[in-house]
Amino acid sequence: MIGDYTYSEFFSILAMQGFAGLILFSVFVLMALGLAIIFGQMGVINMAHGEFMILGAYVTYLCSTLVTTYLPAFFPYYFFLAMALAFVASFSLGVLVEWVLIRHLYRRPLDTLLATWGLSLVLQQFYRSVFGAREVGVTLPDWMMGSVSVSETIEVPLNGLFVMALTMIIALGVYFIMYRSSWGKRVRAVVQNRVMAGAVGINTKMVDRMTFGLGCGIAGIAGSAFTMIGSTGPTAGQLYIVDTFLVVVFGGAGSLIGTIASAFTISQAQSTMEFFLSGSMAKVLTLLTVVGILMLRPQGLFSLNIRR
Amino acid sequence: MQVNEQLSKDFILSIDSLTVSFDGFKAVNDLSLYVDENEIRVIIGPNGAGKTTVLDLICGRTKATSGSIRFDGLELTKMREHEIVHAGVGRKFQNPSIYEDLTVFENLELSFPKGRSVFGALTFRRDREVIERVEEVAEMIFLKDHLHTDAAILSHGQKQWLEIGMLLIQKPRLLMLDEPVAGMSVAERIKTAELLNTITRNQSVIVIEHDMKFVEDIAHRVTVLHQGKVLSEGSMERVKHDPRVVEVYLGH
Amino acid sequence: MPAAGFLFSKKEWLYFTILAALLLVVMPLAVDVFRLNLIGKYLTYAFVAIGLVLLWGGGGILSLGQGIFFGLGGYCMAMFLKLEASTPAATKIQSTPGIPDFMDWNQITALPSWWQPFYSLTFTIVAIILVPSFFAFVIGAAMFKRRVGGVYFAIITQAVAAILTILIIGQQGYTGGVNGITDLRTLHGWDIRTDSAKLILYFVNALLLIGVLLLAQSVRISKFGRLLIAMRDREDRVRFSGYDVANFKIFIFCLAAAISAIGGAMFTLQVGFMSPSFVGIVPSIEMVIFAAVGGRLSLFGAIYGALLVNAAKTTFSESFPELWLFAMGGLFIAVVMAFPFGLAGVVKDHVEPFFAKALARFSKPSPEPQPQAAE
Numbered sequence: 001m002i003g004d005y006t007y008s009e010f011f012s013i014l015a016m017q018g019f020a021g022l023i024l025f026s027v028f029v030l031m032a033l034g035l036a037i038i039f040g041q042m043g044v045i046n047m048a049h050g051e052f053m054i055l056g057a058y059v060t061y062l063c064s065t066l067v068t069t070y071l072p073a074f075f076p077y078y079f080f081l082a083m084a085l086a087f088v089a090s091f092s093l094g095v096l097v098e099w100v101l102i103r104h105l106y107r108r109p110l111d112t113l114l115a116t117w118g119l120s121l122v123l124q125q126f127y128r129s130v131f132g133a134r135e136v137g138v139t140l141p142d143w144m145m146g147s148v149s150v151s152e153t154i155e156v157p158l159n160g161l162f163v164m165a166l167t168m169i170i171a172l173g174v175y176f177i178m179y180r181s182s183w184g185k186r187v188r189a190v191v192q193n194r195v196m197a198g199a200v201g202i203n204t205k206m207v208d209r210m211t212f213g214l215g216c217g218i219a220g221i222a223g224s225a226f227t228m229i230g231s232t233g234p235t236a237g238q239l240y241i242v243d244t245f246l247v248v249v250f251g252g253a254g255s256l257i258g259t260i261a262s263a264f265t266i267s268q269a270q271s272t273m274e275f276f277l278s279g280s281m282a283k284v285l286t287l288l289t290v291v292g293i294l295m296l297r298p299q300g301l302f303s304l305n306i307r308r
Numbered sequence: 309m310q311v312n313e314q315l316s317k318d319f320i321l322s323i324d325s326l327t328v329s330f331d332g333f334k335a336v337n338d339l340s341l342y343v344d345e346n347e348i349r350v351i352i353g354p355n356g357a358g359k360t361t362v363l364d365l366i367c368g369r370t371k372a373t374s375g376s377i378r379f380d381g382l383e384l385t386k387m388r389e390h391e392i393v394h395a396g397v398g399r400k401f402q403n404p405s406i407y408e409d410l411t412v413f414e415n416l417e418l419s420f421p422k423g424r425s426v427f428g429a430l431t432f433r434r435d436r437e438v439i440e441r442v443e444e445v446a447e448m449i450f451l452k453d454h455l456h457t458d459a460a461i462l463s464h465g466q467k468q469w470l471e472i473g474m475l476l477i478q479k480p481r482l483l484m485l486d487e488p489v490a491g492m493s494v495a496e497r498i499k500t501a502e503l504l505n506t507i508t509r510n511q512s513v514i515v516i517e518h519d520m521k522f523v524e525d526i527a528h529r530v531t532v533l534h535q536g537k538v539l540s541e542g543s544m545e546r547v548k549h550d551p552r553v554v555e556v557y558l559g560h
Numbered sequence: 561m562p563a564a565g566f567l568f569s570k571k572e573w574l575y576f577t578i579l580a581a582l583l584l585v586v587m588p589l590a591v592d593v594f595r596l597n598l599i600g601k602y603l604t605y606a607f608v609a610i611g612l613v614l615l616w617g618g619g620g621i622l623s624l625g626q627g628i629f630f631g632l633g634g635y636c637m638a639m640f641l642k643l644e645a646s647t648p649a650a651t652k653i654q655s656t657p658g659i660p661d662f663m664d665w666n667q668i669t670a671l672p673s674w675w676q677p678f679y680s681l682t683f684t685i686v687a688i689i690l691v692p693s694f695f696a697f698v699i700g701a702a703m704f705k706r707r708v709g710g711v712y713f714a715i716i717t718q719a720v721a722a723i724l725t726i727l728i729i730g731q732q733g734y735t736g737g738v739n740g741i742t743d744l745r746t747l748h749g750w751d752i753r754t755d756s757a758k759l760i761l762y763f764v765n766a767l768l769l770i771g772v773l774l775l776a777q778s779v780r781i782s783k784f785g786r787l788l789i790a791m792r793d794r795e796d797r798v799r800f801s802g803y804d805v806a807n808f809k810i811f812i813f814c815l816a817a818a819i820s821a822i823g824g825a826m827f828t829l830q831v832g833f834m835s836p837s838f839v840g841i842v843p844s845i846e847m848v849i850f851a852a853v854g855g856r857l858s859l860f861g862a863i864y865g866a867l868l869v870n871a872a873k874t875t876f877s878e879s880f881p882e883l884w885l886f887a888m889g890g891l892f893i894a895v896v897m898a899f900p901f902g903l904a905g906v907v908k909d910h911v912e913p914f915f916a917k918a919l920a921r922f923s924k925p926s927p928e929p930q931p932q933a934a935e
Contacts (some may be wrong), residue, residue: 045711104897109711110622111896112850117845118892125885202569242841245715280730287723291716295702298712367800393802405797407790414786419801423783426811432783474801 012153013275021271022160023229026167027053028263030222032176034215036259039078039210039248041191044102045113048120048122049235049244052216055093055123056086056223057138057232058131064138076141079232083166090220094213104204120238122248129232135233161174164226177214187211243290246290252300262300266290320345320512321366321482326375328365330515335361337536339375344430345481348513350523352556353533359516360402363484363535366514367399368392379482390424398480402516404467408460413468415459416442419474440475448507449473450499465496469503476507483507484514489522501525532557567777575860576773583766593755594702600762600830602870603769605630607823608848609862610769610776611816617856618785619812620792621709625699625717626820626847628724629692631839633726633821635735636691638683638834639675639745641752661743666733681748688825689818696817700810707806718841725840740835744828752829765826769863772819776859786853788812820847835849849888852895855904863901 005013031053038046046052063082067075074081101119105112144162147155178184189197190207198204223232230236243266251262266286273282294300321343336358336474351359364370366377368389377384382395395431402523407415420441423432448518449469454462459470461523468488477486489497497519502514504526517523523530530547532540534557540550547553569574587599608626611645616622648658656669663671664858677683699720703713728735736742744752751757791798791805799805828834837843846869854865869891876884 006906039711045715101893101897110714111900113622113624113711113714114845114848115893119895121885121889123889125889128885129882137588151906200728238841242715246719249712249715255898278730280726284723284727284730286717287726289717293722294712294716295699295706295708298706298708307886342656371798388804389799390802390804391719393800397799401796401800401816405794407793407797409789409793410786415790418783418786418790418798421802424802425804426784426807429784429787429808430779474797478802 009153011191012151014272015154016276017272019154019156019160020119020269021267022157022164023225023273024287025264025267026160026163026225026242027222027229028244028247028267029167029171030218030225031244032251032259032263033171033256034218034222035244036251036256037174037178037218038212038215039109041111041187042208043112044101044105044212045105045109045116045214045245047116047217047241048097048123049116049189049216050239051120051123051127051243052090052128052219052237053226053240054234054237055090055225055234056083056205056220057224057227057236058127058136059086059220060224060227061131061138061232066191068139076143079141079144079224083221086220086224088220090223091213091217094216095231097207097216098209098212107206120241124234124238129266131234133234135231135236137231138227159228163228166221167225170218171256171260174218178256183210186282243287246287246294248296250300251288255300258300318345319343320347320380321514322378323362323366323378324378326362326365326372326377328361328370328373336365336372339533339537341538343512346510346512348508348515348526348528349519350515350527350530351533352517352523352557353539356535357460357533359533360486361536363399363486363514363516366392366484367397377492393478393480394421394424396479396481396491397484398475398478398482399470399484400471400475400486400488402490404468404471406459406462406466406467406474408458411456411458412446413455413460415444415470416445416473416477419477421478430467445473445477445530448476450502457463465492465500468492468496469500472503472507482512482514486516488515489517489519497522541555567774567781572860579607579773579860579863580770583770584763588759588762592788593758595759596762597830598874599867600758600765601827602867603765603863604823604827604830605847605850605870606863606866607772607826608820608847609854609866610772611819612848612851613859614779614788614819615812615816615852615863616851617858618780618792619788619809621809621813622714622848623717623813623816624714624841624846624848625721625844626816627818627839627841627844627866628717629696629723629817630809630824630827630843630847631724631728631834631836632692632695633688633824634828634834634838635741635824636684636688636745636821637825637828638741639678640681641747641828642741643671643675643679644747645743645745652910660736660741660847662736662739662741668733672734688821692817692821692824693814696814697810700813701806702807704806704813709809718844721839721841721844725836728836728839736768736835738836740833740837742833742835744832747829753832758830761826761830765830768822768826771862772822773859779812780859783812784808784811846888849892849895851902853891853902855902857901858904861902868903 030243032048034052035046035049038044060079060082063078063085067078097119101115102112105115144159147157148161149155154264180185186197187207188204189202190204194204222291226232226236247266248259250266251258251260269289270286272280273285277285317551319342321341323339323341326336326339326428327334339358339362341362351362353359361370364377365372366384368384368387369456372385375385379395379397384392384395384397407418410418417434417438420438422438423429443452443455449472449474451466451470454466459467462470468491472485472488490501492500501522508526515526527544529542531538531546532547532553539556540547541554583603588596591599608630612623612626637729642660646658646660651657651659651661651664654661654664656664657670659668666719678687693772699717703709703716707717729738732738746752752761787803787808788799791808824834824838827838850866850869851862852865853869854861854863876887895902901908
């Protein structure tokens with residue numbers, strides 16, 4: 001017995017809350033991947049990352065509304081289109097922002113932090129002007145609404161599985177782009193020695209722009225996933241930015257596996273504790289634990305002893 | 309190489325079977341090195357031999373994986389950086405490392421060994437003793453006329469001298485210099501050799517240098533490092549004719 | 561760095577005189593008590609901005625959690641005032657008279673033990689300084705001893721601000737929750753809501769601010785101040801000159817925290833309440849912009865920056881609320897991209913040379929060499 005629960009009940013609760021946390025996990029992973037790529041590769045802290053995510057969420061919302069009105073037959077499949085468009089929208093905005101703002105601020109992380117915070121305020125007000133201050137929700141197609149029964153007491157929501165599968169595909173994709181493609185080789189070359197990379201004919205400016213765009217685009221896909229767990233409003237993204245930064249730092253910046261593992265730990269801890277405590281205390285405890293561990297091990301969980 | 313049989317207390321610095329590994333790579337591998345009181349020791353070796361890492365280990369910037377570094381009866385591997393400085397070890401970095409936003413005077417003043425605690429720094433007064441010592445050192449490092457110049461606008465050579473001055477004002481018992489003449493003009497090199505010859509008269513010094521002419525000018529003994537180990541050690545004359553050294557380093 | 565003169569250089573004494581005259585004479589004469597109280601509120605943010613000039617401008621350490629300390633100072637003050645307002649007589653309609661109203665609403669029947677000491681004003685004043693300093697010490701010691709700095713420090717402080725806000729909102733029985741601690745009335749029987757009290761509190765606040773400015777300046781011109789600059793440039797060189805770098809950073813972080821907390825306490829006194837909306841991520845990062853607009857290296861700039869940005873915020877959000885976030889966002893971007901040294905930089909690069917030229921041309925002393933910033 002644990003508290004008022006039998007062991008099997010307790011296990012079921014853990015499992016259910018664990019699966020319920022899958023979408024949060026996916027949002028964290030996708031957001032953190034984007035942030036980690038941008039920070040790791042360019043030393044830029046993007047405080048507006050949450051707003052890029054929300055752009056994706058708004059695009060998903062628009063798709064859902066437009067498809068319901070004009071193309072009801074297509075409705076069951078609109079989510080795929082929405083995700084693609086969310087990526088394109090956030091990617092394009094990212095490229096634009098890089099060109100206007102970020103490229104002037106490389107290697108000044110504290111300054112990028114403040115400037116992108118300013119950008120996030122501008123974007124929030126922009127969303128409010130265009131979409132209104134009210135939060136909007138998305139209707140999911142029927143096939144994503146069900147759940148699979150694993151045992152008598154455990155049910156897994158389908159949309160959670162779907163989003164998680166998708167997240168894994170994207171994470172693998174990022175891995176291949178960064179570590180297995182010739183483009184990734186160029187990106188890493190720029191990171192290690194910008195001047196030399198430029199000298200051997202790599203267009204470093206283009207590499208930077210595309211990296212930033214890619215990171216933002218992934219945040220857009222995170223926005224699509226986000227519509228399943230929360231309603232979309234102008235300031236919804238801001239609530240996620242600190243959590244996501246903690247995910248990146250906790251995982252040890254620059255390590256893909258670390259980022260995923262830390263997103264998993266944090267989302268699962270929060271989701272599980274939410275069942276036993278109030279939501280706010282669960283969050284306080286999770287964040288406190290993470291901050292506490294970071295104070296003891298500032299390099300994060302998965303970093304190496306590197307020669308200085 | 310011959311392990312010295314003398315008692316370690318005769319040496320100001322004795323390094324015994326020192327190893328440090330980064331992620332499996334042994335940058336310094338079972339290294340032993342002994343420096344006498346008032347000796348000028350030059351460490352040479354190809355790039356990546358672990359020269360700078362040895363200095364990092366002595367001054368506490370890098371923590372050893374195993375082994376011991378004894379300085380004047382103290383075990384340095386267990387001490388923190390500022391404690392090692394207080395014990396009397398001064399270190400100059402490879403690239404001139406000075407405070408560009410401050411003047412030459414302020415650079416030297418901050419290195420003056422007084423008011424090193426938080427409270428001490430808050431109540432520190434620029435008294436006659438400080439001013440005289442700063443001026444004395446500035447004279448030695450050829451910067452007497454630039455005391456109130458911002459350090460940022462000094463030439464590369466002058467910055468190197470300033471950093472050497474910042475060490476001198478601490479009166480260290482062991483001075484470690486990482487490539488003190490790198491990037492200097494010929495005239496500056498000559499002046500620097502002259503400077504080092506005056507300041508090193510009653511002081512133990514470890515120098516890392518590539519410039520062979522310069523090494524011959526100042527070295528009492530030379531240690532050649534290769535792949536984190538001592539390849540050869542002795543007088544410049546002896547080292548120069550050691551076939552292994554010729555093969556990996558001098559290369560002709 | 562100022563070389564000659566006591567505390568300030570000659571030119572800085574002139575700026576100091578202008579500032580003191582503006583705060584102590586011009587403002588009180590020029591505006592009514594309502595507006596003056598508003599200015600007093602803005603000036604409480606100037607405390608935080610001064611702390612940030614020391615910490616960020618001086619030491620290169622950017623904290624995105626200064627709201628933590630502003631809030632802690634403010635809450636300490638609010639707890640004292642709330643206890644004084646919650647006499648059994650004043651709260652006799654509650655199911656448990658004699659405890660703050662929000663506790664009663666949350667079915668709490670006895671005052672928590674950690675509230676007890678706040679019956680004492682002496683304890684409260686000590687707590688206003690020491691509680692935030694202690695918090696800063698714990699965070700600072702954990703981070704700086706392990707050489708965490710830069711963006712990591714910024715993010716961790718931001719996370720701590722988030723945690724504290726969620727905690728305050730979540731524990732509403734003990735903290736007043738999202739509404740904060742409201743309905744504060746008297747300080748030792750002296751009604752702080754009257755016009756005369758507001759006037760007196762304005763002057764107390766302004767004098768404290770000037771005192772803090774002098775304190776901050778004395779730190780800056782000491783060897784400690786030069787060491788901070790040195791650390792910002794070459795931390796390793798400072799370490800290998802025999803200084804325990806972490807201790808210096810911890811001290812300046814604690815000092816900035818204590819200064820912010822004084823601002824927070826004065827905020828509570830002048831505004832009459834304290835709530836989590838002054839603690840969290842958004843207010844904390846806005847406090848950074850006060851220092852940035854004024855010029856991150858300038859103590860005077862910090863005060864003008866806090867005044868200007870807050871005056872603009874009030875004006876904008878009254879008349880064009882939808883434009884305010886655009887303006888604020890634009891301000892962040894502009895300060896980083898175009899004016900890294902803020903107002904102080906503009907004055908130094910454009911205003912001072914202009915007056916120097918004018919002076920040279922007429923070879924006579926010219927009047928007021930600085931445009932008045934606020935109001």
